[in-house]
Amino acid sequence: MNTTYPERAQPKDLKKIVFSYLRYWYLFLLGAILGLIAANLNLRYTTPQYRVSTTLLIKDDKSGDGLSESAAFSDLDLLKSSKNIDNEIVLLQSSKLMSRTLAELDLRTSYFVKGRVRDQEIYGTDLPIKVIINKLNPKAYNRTIFIYIKDNNSFELEEESTKRTLHKFGQQITKSYGVFTVVATSTNSLLPDGKPLIITFQDIQMLAGMYTSKLNISPYNGKASALVLSITDAVPQKGIDIINKLIEVYNKEEVDDKNVIAARTIEFIDERLKYLTTELSTVEKEVEQYKRQNDLTDVSSQAQQYVAEASAYNKQLSELGIQQDVLASIEKYLQKPGSQYQLVPSSLNIQDPTLVGLITRFNELQLEREQLLRINRPDNPLVQNMNNQLANLRENILENLRNIKSSLAISRRNLQLKSGQFGSKIQQVPVAERQLIEITRQQEIKQSIYLYLLQKREESALSLAATVSNGRVVEPATSSGLVSPNATNTYLYYMLLGLFLPLAGIYIKELLNNKVQSLQDVQYITPAPILGEIAHNRGKTSLVVKEKSRAPVAEMFRLILTNLQFSNFNKENKVLLVTSSMSGEGKTFFSINLGSSLVATGKKVVILGFDLRKPGLLPDLGLIEEVGISNYLVQESLLVDDIIKPSGVASNLFVIGAGTIPPNPYELMLSSRVEHLFKVLRVNFDFIIVDTAPVGQVADAFTLAPHIDSSVYVIRYNYTLKEQLNIINDIYYNKKFNQPMLVLNDVRKENGYAYGYCYGEERKKKSFLNILK
DSSP states (O other): OOOOOOOOOOOOOHHHHHHHHHTTHHHHHHHHHHHHHHHHHHHHHSOOEEEEEEEEEEOOGGGTOSOOTTGGGTTSGGGOOOOOHHHHHHHHTOHHHHHHHHHHTTOSEEEEEOOSSSOEEEOGGGOSEEEEEEEEOGGGTTOEEEEEEOSSSEEEEEOTTSOOEEEETTOEEEETTEEEEEEEOTTOOOOGGGOOEEEEEOOHHHHHHHHHHHOEEEESOSSSOEEEEEEEESSHHHHHHHHHHHHHHHHHHHHHHHHHHHHHHHHHHHHHHHHHHHHHHHHHHHHHHHHHHTTOSOHHHHHHHHHHHHHHHHHHHHHHHHHHHHHHHHHHHHHSTTOTTSOOOOOTTOOOHHHHHHHHHHHHHHHHHHHHHHHSOTTOHHHHHHHHHHHHHHHHHHHHHHHHHHHHHHHHHHHHHHHHHHHHHHHHHHHHHHHHHHHHHHHHHHHHHHHHHHHHHHHHHHHHHTOOOSEEEEEEEEEEEEEESOHHHHHHHHHHHHHHHHHHHHHHHHHHOOBOOSHHHHHHHOOOOEEEEEEOOOSSSSOOOOTTOOOHHHHHHHHHHHHHHHHTTTSOOOEEEEEESSTTSSHHHHHHHHHHHHHHTTOOEEEEEEOOSSOOHHHHTTOOOOSOHHHHHHOTTOOHHHHEEEOSSOTTEEEEOOOSOOSOHHHHTTSTHHHHHHHHHHHHOSEEEEEEOOTTTOSGGGGGGGGOSEEEEEEETTTSBGGGHHHHHHHHHHTOSSSEEEEEEEEOGGGTOOTTGGGOHHHHHHHHHHHHO
């Protein structure tokens, strides 16, 4: 049955932890030495890398520098744009840009000189030869060839697993993987010791990916639109050339893009101009034809003229109407009864001289008649004559009025006809003007577009001739020196690694070790009192406590004996049971030496070998196993004195062996003769030490619990499993044995032992207090 017992707090002893690792100091020293050796090898075999950097200023379109994609139409809000520094970083880090850079630098071939430790790359002016590639197949990628320079005119070519072939400089070489030519440079010289020049063909795409990953681009600061470009390479000059060429290609592509935009803009404008020229000519002809068909020169001035003429005719018609009304009123007046001797009204605005003369003469005769009547009678011949004259004038006036009215009617009809013609023309003016405006509007729109495109064509042509790049190098590319490997960091890293590996190994070893290692392991798991610790026995014999012995182990047993006496103060403590979790933990060793320690104090002691399954008491003392406990329990004829033997170690130390190994030891130990055995021994001996079988394997020892006064549980360092300490808890909490106590056996320095370490006053007080409790 699994029972969970309360855990005890385990204090962290930093000093103990440190010393537990320091006992393996030789491993740490070896690890540090190996780390330094590894660091030295790393520095020796690692290719040095140098950092190359430059600063690039990115001009912004909003500041007026350069030409954007929409510069030709910059007055249109829909096409306005500005530079984005993050976009430029993406462009600079593109594999396409790097591929073009490496291709222009002709880095499809890498040159190395064979060295004792590593091959050294050479570049630029240091090259004694140069390989000009005419054609290269994918099979050539990562292929290596060796060139041995014989003299200034010839060389030998060696490929993998092939013989050397002799060639001349400038001679075209054809292989299955490509066609190339080897030429000598101005610095051509024989390599030392006849070493070959190693040439490797590279895949530009893969090489571009590698350099792109090594390229680092970061903003100069948060305010300036500048970038810091850096790259690491084994050859500083190669890195400088790559950085400079990368910026050159970047600027060139930017300029090419702008030129393409400008050229396409001009091409587009030219096509539109051709089309607009035709359309504009057509519209102008339509305007001309419309004006000709409608007799129009200037619609506004002609409309004003029509209105003026129509107004003049209307005025004349109005005047004629007035004259007709006046004539009608005069005629009506003359025809009115009783009006023959009255004055005729004035003709007002009648301009006819005949009518005016007749009316004037008629009115004069009327006045003369009135004067005659003042002095003459109405029948006077003079008056009668005057009357006849007035009647004739009246008839003449009426006739004249009818003639004038007929003439005015004709004139009125003519004026109305002309006025109607001009009114019709006035009504046609808005329609003509509207149609003309529509045609003119089309003409103006096409003319404005034509002028706009002409202007933009000139601007695009100007920008094409004066295109500048967006990037400006602030600081030229320079090498800042060696960046890797860093000797200090490398030595420090490998030395720490050399120290860490044994540290990790020891930690894992301790972590996986499930055996009791220290006193704290025991105190953390169980609260049972601890009598003491026993140091490792370096001798070959089980007896280490001898008379007048001052060995550390003997002193430890004396201390345990002292603690045992304190633990049973004022209590009877004659029978002491010794057990453990399993065989080999030192129960018999402890029993023999504890008995020897008691004998040294003048006590009479007997040790019982109650491990009936695997007897070891008598063999450890060099005695022969004869009649013992098992025989006594089976044979009632045997007496206790028959099985007691002197130990041969001390005069007052006796032993009782296990006897013949029985087939049923557990049932045998339940015999009533066991109780009789202990009664007899209690009378004859001062102390009885019972060496029993391990309780972690068999239950034999528990049958002796009623006969014992106290019990000692032996724990062996680096042997007893930690999980077996739960057996002690079971015994302690369930009180299966009287006065259970612990003894820690086989303590060594790695378990925290040093002579006197276990015997400090503070430790003794704690042990005694635990025992007394």
